[in-house]
Amino acid sequence: MNSNLWYLLMIISILMAVLLFLNLPGYEDAADARQVGVFVGLWAPTFGILGVRSQLNENNR
Numbered sequence: 001m002n003s004n005l006w007y008l009l010m011i012i013s014i015l016m017a018v019l020l021f022l023n024l025p026g027y028e029d030a031a032d033a034r035q036v037g038v039f040v041g042l043w044a045p046t047f048g049i050l051g052v053r054s055q056l057n058e059n060n061r
Contacts, residue, residue: 003058006051010044017041 019025020037027033 001050001054003051003055006047006054010047010051013040013043013047017044 017037017040020033020040023030023033025033027036
């Protein structure tokens with residue numbers, strides 16, 4: 001995968017986490033929305049690390 005796609009996924013996961021934390025999808029319990037938001041927010045560092053790894057591999061070729 002291209003490094004730019006990993007970075008895009010990182011940004012999307014941050015936006016999803018913020019929307020979930022603000023309970024915009026309309027969960028019945030606000031605590032559930034916050035828990036899902038934290039879970040999705042934890043994806044961002046993973047995607048960022050994968051983006052850096054992919055970018056380093058692209059530069060070595």
